[in-house]
Amino acid sequence: MKILNKAKIVREKMKELFVVEKPENQQEGKKDIKKIARDFWYGKPHEERRLGDLYVGDTGLYKHREWRGFVDTMYYFNMIWLYNYAHMVTDIMKYGGGPVKGVVNFSKGLMRYRWMGQTYLTVMHWFDRGLEGMRGPILRGSAWHYRGMVSETIRQFQEMFASDKKLHGGKESEQWKHNIAHNETVSGSIFYGFHDVLEDIPLEMITYFVTCHVNNHTVLNYIDAAQSIGLPADPCPMCQAEYGLFVLDDYPDFAPTMITSNEACDGSVATSVIQDWFLNRPLFAMPQPMRYDDPLVQEHCQREIEECWKFIEKQYGVPFNWEMYCKYAEEQNKLTAFEHEKWDVAANTPYYPINGVAQALYRIYYSQDGNRPIWHEIDAHVRKIMNKTVKNKIVTLPKTRHRVIAWSCAPLYYSSWCTWAYNCWGLNCVINMDSLMFDQFLRTDTYEHALEDLSWYNEKAPMRAMAVGGHEHILSLWDYMERFKCDMVVMYDQLQCKGMQGIHGVFEDEFRKRDIHAIWVPHALPDKRTVSRKEIRKIISDYMITVMREEPLDPTLLDFEDDSSW
Amino acid sequence: MKKFILKIFGILAVIYAALFAVFYYDLDGKFIYYIFEPFMVKRFDNMKREDNLKTPYDMKEDVMKEE
Numbered sequence: 187m188k189i190l191n192k193a194k195i196v197r198e199k200m201k202e203l204f205v206v207e208k209p210e211n212q213q214e215g216k217k218d219i220k221k222i223a224r225d226f227w228y229g230k231p232h233e234e235r236r237l238g239d240l241y242v243g244d245t246g247l248y249k250h251r252e253w254r255g256f257v258d259t260m261y262y263f264n265m266i267w268l269y270n271y272a273h274m275v276t277d278i279m280k281y282g283g284g285p286v287k288g289v290v291n292f293s294k295g296l297m298r299y300r301w302m303g304q305t306y307l308t309v310m311h312w313f314d315r316g317l318e319g320m321r322g323p324i325l326r327g328s329a330w331h332y333r334g335m336v337s338e339t340i341r342q343f344q345e346m347f348a349s350d351k352k353l354h355g356g357k358e359s360e361q362w363k364h365n366i367a368h369n370e371t372v373s374g375s376i377f378y379g380f381h382d383v384l385e386d387i388p389l390e391m392i393t394y395f396v397t398c399h400v401n402n403h404t405v406l407n408y409i410d411a412a413q414s415i416g417l418p419a420d421p422c423p424m425c426q427a428e429y430g431l432f433v434l435d436d437y438p439d440f441a442p443t444m445i446t447s448n449e450a451c452d453g454s455v456a457t458s459v460i461q462d463w464f465l466n467r468p469l470f471a472m473p474q475p476m477r478y479d480d481p482l483v484q485e486h487c488q489r490e491i492e493e494c495w496k497f498i499e500k501q502y503g504v505p506f507n508w509e510m511y512c513k514y515a516e517e518q519n520k521l522t523a524f525e526h527e528k529w530d531v532a533a534n535t536p537y538y539p540i541n542g543v544a545q546a547l548y549r550i551y552y553s554q555d556g557n558r559p560i561w562h563e564i565d566a567h568v569r570k571i572m573n574k575t576v577k578n579k580i581v582t583l584p585k586t587r588h589r590v591i592a593w594s595c596a597p598l599y600y601s602s603w604c605t606w607a608y609n610c611w612g613l614n615c616v617i618n619m620d621s622l623m624f625d626q627f628l629r630t631d632t633y634e635h636a637l638e639d640l641s642w643y644n645e646k647a648p649m650r651a652m653a654v655g656g657h658e659h660i661l662s663l664w665d666y667m668e669r670f671k672c673d674m675v676v677m678y679d680q681l682q683c684k685g686m687q688g689i690h691g692v693f694e695d696e697f698r699k700r701d702i703h704a705i706w707v708p709h710a711l712p713d714k715r716t717v718s719r720k721e722i723r724k725i726i727s728d729y730m731i732t733v734m735r736e737e738p739l740d741p742t743l744l745d746f747e748d749d750s751s752w
Numbered sequence: 753m754k755k756f757i758l759k760i761f762g763i764l765a766v767i768y769a770a771l772f773a774v775f776y777y778d779l780d781g782k783f784i785y786y787i788f789e790p791f792m793v794k795r796f797d798n799m800k801r802e803d804n805l806k807t808p809y810d811m812k813e814d815v816m817k818e819e
Contacts, residue, residue, distance in 0.1 A: 204777060247785055248778040267775050300796040304789060311781050363815075403789075407796075415805065435801040442815045464804045468812045501815040752785075 229255030238742030246751020281344035295347040319609040324582040327539030331548035334564035365441035371449035374556020378514035379506040398598035398712040448473035450649035515628040542604030542615030553624035587612030594678040597709035610743035654685035675704040
């Protein structure tokens, strides 16, 4: 009897994990062999895909991954899934200083740090969420963006682990002595003048920012840890998570100094104070003014950057190298130039081969991180795909009903909302605010021009420019709406962002005055507990049903559970 | 020689098919979700950690001492 019961439980579990229930209208009747063959080869038409049926309960796992047609499924299996798993292993070895050393350091880091051990092995599901429903060139282009981010993430954490005192018995290695740790929104371009001698590694990019997108369970531990020592719960959760890392002793010790900034606003001053306390080493605070357009303020910012360089020279005995700065600034300018080409295609054609989430995450990542070889590699792949889609006029998101611009700080735990929004409602998130920051070429003709542009670049950091940088920047939304030919706004509403809350009413008035369809999407940045993903979907769906009077493209995506998903 | 090459090809084909099954049925995700992540969470929850609140808040010495 017990065995029968156990067998029944196993059977039911297997059904839950692997069996997709057929919809009622497909359960009876004769099989259409031609349609089955067509669907096998080309994949089902958008409206028949029923992507919501593939989920396992509220886990976000799939009963089976999408069948995207033979060619795209084989591409996904070989060139995305297998390719990325294989390259993750080779990247770990390559960036870890050799196969054995790389694997050993990686294993140590995996077992020591929650942000590593709990998060990053789920990375292919991060791809899956962002690429759901994608076909053809947009599947390929977007996947390359993800690949770039994965490779750079591995490079950063392998650098950390190789020099981390906590993983090497407290030893200060030569590598440790040549690293500079910095806040994630201190742009990598600040360090170009020291690039070949010193290694700059953002402290929170891998330990906090990327984890929120890949596995949103991890960051909750850091937010709770911050509050557990009596710090208030109402500041920006980004700041809470970043100092929560320190409270939980989950930060790697890979550098003898730290450069902080007010990322992206003065809410993070407490983060810098706590980092100064817990890191207990020389720290340079380089806060950038919130209102920065005034020429005198710009001069002040330039002096701050120079003071930062003097700090580095003093601490490491390495002089600022002008030629080195020019070399990497010019390399970065190539990335910016290609980004403009991409924006041109996105704004003026339906042939852009990058979806909303891949556009946003890749842009914010590489422009903060600074010039690295991987970004140029990825751009070469994407350029090839984009040239093909433009030349052959391939419409990459054919079910687009509305072109959307997303504004303000995005929900990190649901960056793939725009993939869902396209699959369910035909909302094509063409561009977003974070993509538009760091939009600055760096002149290298004279030192004065270089410093001027670097100062502007630093001010145009994520959120600083367009979320808290003054109304003239925050309200540049209208210009970008026109430039990217968007007919709809998704207005992110970060509930703990005092900066954006202050201007909420102005946006409401302007949306009404300009007769713009705007959907307010509340969230708490990395913390999914305040506003769940399901609530975000409901808000968007309610607007589409009640105001836009539209029917969903895929009704199975209207209402499903994913509270426990990554 | 021909038999040996065919045997290798056969083994590779089986491995490829097995990998496809892992991919298609999301077995990697299911393994990480149900087995690996709970194990790692338990490990991290029980890990002994330094109490950083005990770190003194002093002036910091420069990395490079002035001569």
